[in-house]
Amino acid sequence: MAPADRPTPSHADYLAELNARKAKGIRSDDDPAVQRQHDRGKMTARERIDVLFDKGSFIETDALVTHRMTAPGFEENRPPGDSVVTGYGTVDGRTVFAYSQDFTVFGGTVSEAAAEKIVKVQDLSLKVGAPIVALNDSGGARVQAGISGLKGYGDIFLRNVLASGVVPQIAVMLGPTAGGAVYSPAIMDFTYMVEGVSFMGITGPDIVKTVTGEEISMEELGGARTHASVSGVAHFSVKGGEQTLNEVRSLLAFLPSNNMEDPPWVDTGDDPNRRCEGIEDLVPADGMQPYPVRRVIEKIVDNGDFLEIHALWAQNIVVGFGRMAGRAIGIVGNNPESLAGSLDIDASRKAARFVRFCDCFNIPLVTLVDVTGYLPGTQQEHGAIITHGAKLLYAYAEATVPKIVVILRKAYGGAYVAMSSKSLRADVNLAWPGSEIAVMGSAGAIDLIYRRRIAEADDPEAERQRLLQEYEGEFYNPYQAASLGFVDDVIDPADTRRVIVRSLEMLQDKADTTPPKKHGNVPL
Numbered sequence: 001m002a003p004a005d006r007p008t009p010s011h012a013d014y015l016a017e018l019n020a021r022k023a024k025g026i027r028s029d030d031d032p033a034v035q036r037q038h039d040r041g042k043m044t045a046r047e048r049i050d051v052l053f054d055k056g057s058f059i060e061t062d063a064l065v066t067h068r069m070t071a072p073g074f075e076e077n078r079p080p081g082d083s084v085v086t087g088y089g090t091v092d093g094r095t096v097f098a099y100s101q102d103f104t105v106f107g108g109t110v111s112e113a114a115a116e117k118i119v120k121v122q123d124l125s126l127k128v129g130a131p132i133v134a135l136n137d138s139g140g141a142r143v144q145a146g147i148s149g150l151k152g153y154g155d156i157f158l159r160n161v162l163a164s165g166v167v168p169q170i171a172v173m174l175g176p177t178a179g180g181a182v183y184s185p186a187i188m189d190f191t192y193m194v195e196g197v198s199f200m201g202i203t204g205p206d207i208v209k210t211v212t213g214e215e216i217s218m219e220e221l222g223g224a225r226t227h228a229s230v231s232g233v234a235h236f237s238v239k240g241g242e243q244t245l246n247e248v249r250s251l252l253a254f255l256p257s258n259n260m261e262d263p264p265w266v267d268t269g270d271d272p273n274r275r276c277e278g279i280e281d282l283v284p285a286d287g288m289q290p291y292p293v294r295r296v297i298e299k300i301v302d303n304g305d306f307l308e309i310h311a312l313w314a315q316n317i318v319v320g321f322g323r324m325a326g327r328a329i330g331i332v333g334n335n336p337e338s339l340a341g342s343l344d345i346d347a348s349r350k351a352a353r354f355v356r357f358c359d360c361f362n363i364p365l366v367t368l369v370d371v372t373g374y375l376p377g378t379q380q381e382h383g384a385i386i387t388h389g390a391k392l393l394y395a396y397a398e399a400t401v402p403k404i405v406v407i408l409r410k411a412y413g414g415a416y417v418a419m420s421s422k423s424l425r426a427d428v429n430l431a432w433p434g435s436e437i438a439v440m441g442s443a444g445a446i447d448l449i450y451r452r453r454i455a456e457a458d459d460p461e462a463e464r465q466r467l468l469q470e471y472e473g474e475f476y477n478p479y480q481a482a483s484l485g486f487v488d489d490v491i492d493p494a495d496t497r498r499v500i501v502r503s504l505e506m507l508q509d510k511a512d513t514t515p516p517k518k519h520g521n522v523p524l
Contacts, residue, residue, distance in 0.1 A: 022063055022353060025080035033104035041197055042175060045085045045102035048135050051245040052098060058089035060511020066235040067113045071144040079105055082115045083138070086121045090129070091252050094264075100135035103175055103470040108138035110181070111145045122159035129258035131168040133248060136185065137175030145489070153180050160187040165360040168255045170248055173198035173224075173234070174241055177299060186233065189357055190251065190309070192244050193224035193234040198300035199232070212288035225385050228336055237312060250307060254321040254328045255361060262362050268302035272325040272501045276300055277426050280493040283408050285434055290340070293318050293333040293368060296408065300497040302326065309354060314346035316375075321363075327499045330358035333368035334419070336409075344375040345388040352391035359399035364504055367396075367426075369407045371415040390523045393418040397425060398514060402507035404500055406489070407431040407478065412438055422486050427510065428497075428503040430480035431487045438476060444469060 027034050028133060031504050035046055042053070042176075050057050063085075066078040085104040088097045099118045101108040110118075118134075123251070125132040138401035141149035163169055164187065171185035173193045182200050185191045193200070201222035208214055208221065238244040256263045282295045298304040301322030308320035318338040332351050334341035343351075358365050374380070374389050396403070398420065403426040411419065416437060420426045431437065438445070447464075448453070455461035481487040491499055 025063055027104055031104070036105055038191060039150045039410060040175075041241075041439045042103070042137065044104060046102040047136070047487075048100065048174065048241065048245060049087075049089075049101050050249060050406050051242050052133060052135070053089035053091060053096070054439070058087055058098075058191070060087040061116045061124075062086055062127060065113050065117055065479060067111045069142075071147055074356065080113060081391070082114045082117070083108050083142075083461075084110075084117055086117045088124070090312040093247055093256060093320075094132040094252070095128065095134040095257055096252065096439070097121045097130055098135060099132075101138045101463070103139075104136045106139075106141035108175070109140060109142035109145075110149050111153055112148035112152050114142075115149070115155055119152075119155045119159055122163065125167050125351070126159070126163050129260065131170065131175065131252060131255065131257060132163070133172060134172045134184065134188065135172050135174055136177050136181070138177060140179045140181045140206075148522075149222060150180065151520075153184070156184050157187065160184050165259060167258045168361065170251065172244060172248060173200060174244070175199075178202070178204060187447060188237045191227075191233065191454070192238060192248060193227060193235045194241050194244050194280065195224040195237055195239050197241065198224050198234075206453040213221060214356060227313070228310075232310065232313040232350065235309050243480040251321075252480065254307065254323075254363075256363075259361055265326045266323060266328075268323055268326050269415065270302040270325075271500050275494045276497050277494050279496060280432065280434075283432075283493075287410055287436065290336045292337045292410075293335045293341075293370065296368060297322065297331055297333060300500065301329075301331070306331070310350050314344070316341055316344065317347040317351050319351055324366075324497065324504060327504055328363055329504070330354065330363045330365050331368070332420075334371040336370055339375060340372050341410075342372050343389060343418065344380055345383050345385050346449065348388045348392045350419075352395040355392070355395040355399055359401050364402035364507065365399065365405070365420065366500060367403070367420040369405060369413065369419045371409050371417070371419055373413045373415045374408055387495075387523045389414075389418065393424065394522055395521070396420045398520060399425075400510075400514065402502050402504060402510050403427050404507075405429045405498070406491075406496060407435040407437060412434050412436075425512065427507055430488050430495075430499060431481070431490050432493050433490055435490075436476040437478055437479045437481045437487070463466065482524060 034044055036145055065082055066080060069080050084099050084101050086099045090118035104236045109160060116332050122132060169188035171188040171191045172359060176199045178201050199218050199222045204217050205218055205221055208216060211437055224234060224237040236415060238247055255262060276299045279299045284291055284292060295305050301430050308321055314421060316335050322329055322331055355365060374385060390446045403420050405420045405426050422429050454460050454464045478487055482490055
């Protein structure tokens with residue numbers, strides 16, 4: 001047939017071709033690769049997208065991109081979209097970007113094309129000023145892609161760094177992640193792992209055994225519980241992929257879209273002036289008695305709704321998000337239920353990173369103090385508690401968001417200073433009537449100051465007790481600190497919520513700055 005006689009394609013023909021091309025990138029439920037994914041207890045990349053985003057809101061980008069590899073077995077196998085689904089949609093009506101690695105396509109491995117797709121949505125999220133969620137399920141860099149795959153990871157890492165502190169970045173580990181691929185989640189703000197399914201490690205158990213002779217399982221080496229409770233790499237360890245994605249939605253509800261916005265306000269229906277009757281009973285008057293600070297937090301926040309971060313790691317300090325009068329706040333509290341609430345290396349790192357995140361994204365900080373000091377011991381000293389402890393001090397001093405502090409019981413020594421003291425530019429510092437603000441515990445202070453007098457007394461123990469009572473009566477209360485202006489007020493514990501809410505209202509237009517600089521040199 002002559003060219004002039006060839007039928008002119010119709011719009012229906014063009015549409016049919018488009019649909020056919022896109023259909024090649026979507027595997028059906030009866031596809032063996034999909035079945036294997038489900039058999040492992042994992043959803044597919046697109047099923048995960050459906051759970052994360054509001055129904056029908058997701059717009060896919062680069063659905064027709066294919067890899068450019070010519071290695072045997074790949075040249076004729078070019079599925080549209082390659083090994084990652086990318087795009088944007090809404091979560092509770094707000095724009096969110098995401099990429100979801102597809103383990104059913106080349107094991108989710110990253111080729112040059114897949115990396116370019118990821119980088120494109122990273123760039124868009126930064127331009128638009130919207131959060132990005134990475135749904136990770138990958139065998140790592142595609143070996144057959146050679147150096148191009150590694151270059152792609154470098155491009156992703158760079159965008160992670162550039163976006164840090166500008167838009168929230170959330171990593172969700174829904175399968176294996178090994179080697180260099182683990183560093184993108186490490187740079188991002190929050191990391192979720194699924195119990196029994198996720199793995200993160202710079203190597204696997206086989207290489208560990210070859211190099212060190214140590215035998216260890218995948219789960220013990222880099223599973224969800226390990227990273228959530230031992231290393232602190234994971235912020236959340238959750239059962240089930242769908243539950244994990246729903247929890248990501250809950251976290252996003254507390255966060256602003258970018259660093260130029262305030263967190264979303266929610267009408268919680270909880271009375272801002274509600275008194276917290278009986279809250280003081282949650283904190284034993286005996287300073288040696290432990291208690292979970294979470295109970296105090298749940299008493300003061302709206303409707304007791306508290307989203308704890310790093311719940312399984314460094315449990316001597318509690319951090320997380322709540323709301324007061326509908327405003328999202330970040331909460332930091334010493335937890336006497338673990339290590340007497342003292343600050344150790346892990347607690348200092350945990351709290352410092354959380355404080356810096358809140359400061360990046362305009363989330364006010366409420367700090368509940370009950371701290372005996374920094375944890376002593378050779379393990380802590382040799383592990384650099386001096387450097388790590390300074391991170392928390394640095395974070396609070398640098399933060400310019402509203403900072404409100406309530407001393408519940410004890411505030412001793414350098415740890416008192418580090419826990420958002422007035423010296424570190426805290427805005428409102430409050431104390432409960434029975435609180436103790438001092439350089440150190442009274443027993444240690446008496447033994448240090450009056451050692452000779454006690455030793456020379458006719459009845460050393462009676463003299464020690466007399467001096468202890470005298471010393472505690474003069475110094476172990478909040479009133480000396482209040483008289484010097486280090487504490488702004490001593491309040492009825494039942495008024496804690498009301499006073500914090502009023503303080504947040506007063507500080508909502510706060511403006512504070514730091515000296516002009518390229519950036520500070522955090523004691524890493």
